[in-house]
Amino acid sequence: MKPGQPPTSMPNINDEYETRNQGEDIQASEIDEVTGLLNIRAFTRRVKALISSAPPGTYAIMCWDIDRFRIYNDMYGFSAGDKLLRDIGDYTTKNRGKFHSEAQARIRSDYFACCIRKDKLDLSCVINAINDMMDYISPAFHCVAHVGAYLINDLNVDVILMCDRALMALKSTKGDAPFQYAWYDESMRQSSIEEQRNISEIVAALKNGEFDIYLQPQYDQYTGEISGAEALARWFHPENGVLSPAHFIPIMEKNSLIEQLDEMIWEKTAAFISQVNKITAAPFHISVNVSRKDLFNESTADRL
Numbered sequence: 001m002k003p004g005q006p007p008t009s010m011p012n013i014n015d016e017y018e019t020r021n022q023g024e025d026i027q028a029s030e031i032d033e034v035t036g037l038l039n040i041r042a043f044t045r046r047v048k049a050l051i052s053s054a055p056p057g058t059y060a061i062m063c064w065d066i067d068r069f070r071i072y073n074d075m076y077g078f079s080a081g082d083k084l085l086r087d088i089g090d091y092t093t094k095n096r097g098k099f100h101s102e103a104q105a106r107i108r109s110d111y112f113a114c115c116i117r118k119d120k121l122d123l124s125c126v127i128n129a130i131n132d133m134m135d136y137i138s139p140a141f142h143c144v145a146h147v148g149a150y151l152i153n154d155l156n157v158d159v160i161l162m163c164d165r166a167l168m169a170l171k172s173t174k175g176d177a178p179f180q181y182a183w184y185d186e187s188m189r190q191s192s193i194e195e196q197r198n199i200s201e202i203v204a205a206l207k208n209g210e211f212d213i214y215l216q217p218q219y220d221q222y223t224g225e226i227s228g229a230e231a232l233a234r235w236f237h238p239e240n241g242v243l244s245p246a247h248f249i250p251i252m253e254k255n256s257l258i259e260q261l262d263e264m265i266w267e268k269t270a271a272f273i274s275q276v277n278k279i280t281a282a283p284f285h286i287s288v289n290v291s292r293k294d295l296f297n298e299s300t301a302d303r304l
Contacts, residue, residue, distance in 0.1 A: 032106045034082050035089030040113075043105035044159040047115045050102055051155050059102075060121050061159075062114045062149045063166040064130060069110040072141055085110065087137045098129045113163050123147050123181035146173040147181040168192060198251050206260050210236050213268045215286070228285035231269040233261060258291045263303060265289070 030042030038046060051059050066072070066084070073081040085106065092104055092112075100121065101114040130145035148170025150162050169184040205211060214234040220227040235243040252258040269286050276284045294300045 032089070034085050035106045036086070036093070037089045037112075038103060038105035040105060040107045040160070040163075043103055043107065043113060043115075046103040047159045047162070050115055051152055056153045056155055057151060058117060059115055059152045060118050060149050061152065061162045061166045062116055062121065062123075062126065062147060063107070063163060063170050064112055064126075064145060064147045065170065066110040066134075067143045067146065072138075075141075084138060088112070088133065091133050091137060095129075095133070099126065107163055111167070113166065118151060121149065123149060123183075127180050145180060146170055148173065148184065149181070150184040165189065195251065198248075199255055199257075202248055202252060202257060205235060205237070206257070206264070209264075210238070211261060211264055212236055213265055213272065214242075215272075218285075218287075228287070230287045231265055231272075231289075233265050233289075253291065253293070256293070259293050259297065262289065262291055262294055266304065 027042075030039055030045075031037070032039045047059075047061070066088075069081065072084065089106070092099060092101070096104075099114060100116050102117070103115040105113050107113045126147055127145045130147070131143070134141075134143040134145070148166045148168065150166040150169065152162060165184040165188070168188040169182040172182045172188060173180055211233055213231040215229040216232055217226050218228040218230065219225075233245055233249070235248055237243050248261075249258070252261055266288055269288050273284060273286055290300070
């Protein structure tokens, strides 16, 4: 295979729904049409059946995804992306013993879920198995596995929430995290709830105009005069006082709110320059920040 080419199709292991899903009577509507695995509805039903006859803590939900799947689609095209997903379905079905899965599904996009007995689940071994699979299916595209797992101690928790919690654990392994797998714990849920509260508060602050410019002077060392300034964003919180960018910029960048803040800062800066120009003949320059998100927006230049 030449570098840059999409992987060739693997042989179709078995297209029979019954074989893929351990002889269950699965309806066609419960099969993921791309991978041939269970869809989320059938996976939910299967997990409920498994845990109903087992003590709490017997089973776990494990979720994983394809690292940089969007880049794969961009490089090779969406049809190649679908083929990769289909090959993963074939491989995991043929090599079920490597994962010890009693139910496996594609829950959305490139996210997969498995229900596995806790005493058979070794996340480090799962990482190796997924890496081996991806090296076999798509050797030209390097992929590093990340896995999150949720131990089913409370049988009354909805299976969808179980998957969400396994995905929270998966999310914690991304970015600069020093590990590739993690078990869910309650602090992850609390962290997600707190982040959502912060997002809601920031959205309200944008609507209420609580963000304003804070000018950092620029000094001309040759003339000894202030030659301009840099406009920095500050959050004038009604209860917590003035908050620095460290409290809101990372959250806004992560949740696509940074462009709204940038445009607000640009407008306030332009208004301030207009006021200064009315009382002095000397031009007053203020620099503003432009985020990475702005650079990908074709209208940014016109807005500025």
